[in-house]
Amino acid sequence: MKRVITYGTFDLFHDGHRRLLERARELGDHLTVGVTASTYDDARGKLNVRQSLVERIGNIVDSGLADEVIVEEYEGQKIHDIQRLKIDTFVIGSDWVGKFDYLSDYCEVVYLERTKGISSTGLREARGVIRLGVVGAGRITRRFVREARFVSGVSVEAVWTRDHAKATAFADEFELTWANETLDILLEHVDAVYIATPHETHVEFARKALEAGVHVLCEKPVALSVPELEDLYALADARSLVLLEAMKTAFAPGFQRMVAIARSGTLGSIRAVDATFTKLITEGRELDSPVGGALTELGTYPFLAIVKLLGEKPTDVSSRVLRKGEDGVDLFARVNVDYPHAVASATVGIGVKSEGDLVVSGTLGYLYVPAPWWLTEYFETRFEDPRNNRKYYTTYDGDGLRYELAEFVSMILDQTPESFKLRRSESLAVASLLERARRDARSFG
Template sequence: MIRQQKYNIVRLGVIGSGRIAMRFAPEVKYVSGTNLEGVFNPRIDSARKYAEQFELKFFTDDLNSFFEKVDAVYIASPHNTHYEYIRKSLEQGKHVLCEKPLVLRASQAEELYQLAKDRGLVLLEAIKTAYAPGFLKLLAIAKSGRIGKIRDVEASFTKLVSGQYRELAPEENGGSVTELASYPLLAIVKLLGTEYKDIRFETFVDSNNIDLYTKIYLNYENAVSTAKVGLGVKSEGQLLISGTQGYIYVEAPWWKTQYFEVRHENSEHNEKFFSKFAGDGLRYELSDFISMIYGHENKGFKLTPKESIVISKIIEFFLQREETMTMKY
């Protein structure tokens, strides 16, 4: 049982002050029960600018000082720093909401979720789509039998990136899979489950071995699926769920899930659904995070530890792929 906290307002701190942290700060004001107190960054000038921009109480490059002033942590640092920051936060008794990908190895994910459980703390991966109202409605309808048995899921997320960005840096574990695959893999795992039978990758890489476009094929006992991600190739960002009695089309950007259609052989039976996706959507994951801290464990179904671990496992498989599975871009 997650323990009830003695404080009324969760004092929240941010680790990292880059682009996603910039989008996160304005979202906090829409979530009750918490306040964004301060920021940690080993680059103190970046921390100072962030604190000044969002009028925070403190900024620091000292992690121990940071932990003394917060009850919970939002980690928005580069991918390859997540494991250490999560572990240190949990060891200091802090609840953790961490940006995707949670970690780059399944064994690390398993270790951290167990540590959180042992300490009575909340650890939640921040794949914002998992907590969005429209996506939750989509899952309910897809699993209701409206389109029969689901036999195929195709999910795509691409964006064009060029220049000196973290997404393309080998030392930052950059690439389309580490940067974007969490989203389409989320849809596949939520719809088809975690027990896939086999996995295959097809990918284009640049001269630094950074994948610029990748297809991930996951086969199940009675279904197939494809996750398509890219930083150097642009494609339609849609989600298509095919069933034995119809299909569901979610228009781009599907990961915000604002509009989708249930389509049948007889078009007269088609249905349209609309949902609001407020702001950058980070308020939804934060709201669940705070609610779970207060003891509402049932919120955890939106992205379970097992699902999060499987997504980490797939990303790990890709990072360990053989050269024969790649093509030069």
């Protein structure tokens, strides 16, 4: 008897799951299905699982395709299961190609290609699986699609970019259903879009999607002016759609915990916030585009921290920038933000390198997040008496894009137009800081 095993979360069971199990059964005489426990899903960074373990096991049992169902509870269990159950073939979807090659020491490993377009409309509506399209096919979009497999309730189906050949290659690589020739056609195929294109196109593409009745997750900054962003929010409300800015830091567990502790009174009254984000860039749109530069590329990160920690209504904003040539983009910028009760500084650079940390200064102590603070995994609170110092450790899985996508999916499924993790007023406050810093910048050097 040839024994086959496969694993998965099997949340919101749909035709794609069914087809995977059917194809797995065809490879042997006995099929064991491992269903991941909720604690293991948490440990491996799987987000937004909608059904309980009992419900997900029921999905498999009701399918009638499994001879045996087991629960996967910890990392490394696959090796033990394969040996214990005398498995001949391990089967998994092709979006995990290479990930489980190490199991070939114990059994045959088979990666099954994805069956395109398998999730029907009826199942999607009944189960809540959202069809997602991506607009753009650059580096961040590639990371986003890889991260999407860790988020339950969503399936990336389509891609559009102005270069159709590039879209086709992207769709083939990631086994997407459609590589669309126009944005309008893509919008006909999906329930939601992720926009990751040059900054100056965000407003146009987001507006088209909202007008087509499609939810929007858009890379930061969504807009380069407050009125444009306000108009998009008004349009989203008019169409009962979700519009969310993809500031991944805002949705990361470590950043949320850091803000909560800083604002809890542990540090006393917060009197200063200093945040820095720099990276060296030698070519690309960041240096060549009229709306490129350090502020538009990186400014939203420190501005987010400042707004979250000090509020949405600063009294004054001033900035100094080092430009590329006389009229080029800003290679480095320092922005001072004043509040009635505190001061803040945001330092960003794409042509100047500095320590990328975050310091929150209070009347009782201070909070320190080492570089890269925008990927918060660890921070400390420090006091006059070092015996009171504390260290905090949190998770930050993958590239962090899964956190913003999970929040976006939850907002759609729960019909919630706003997230407490990034309120609209906070996005507008960040947009205002960016607009004012760019508009009033004084050059040096």
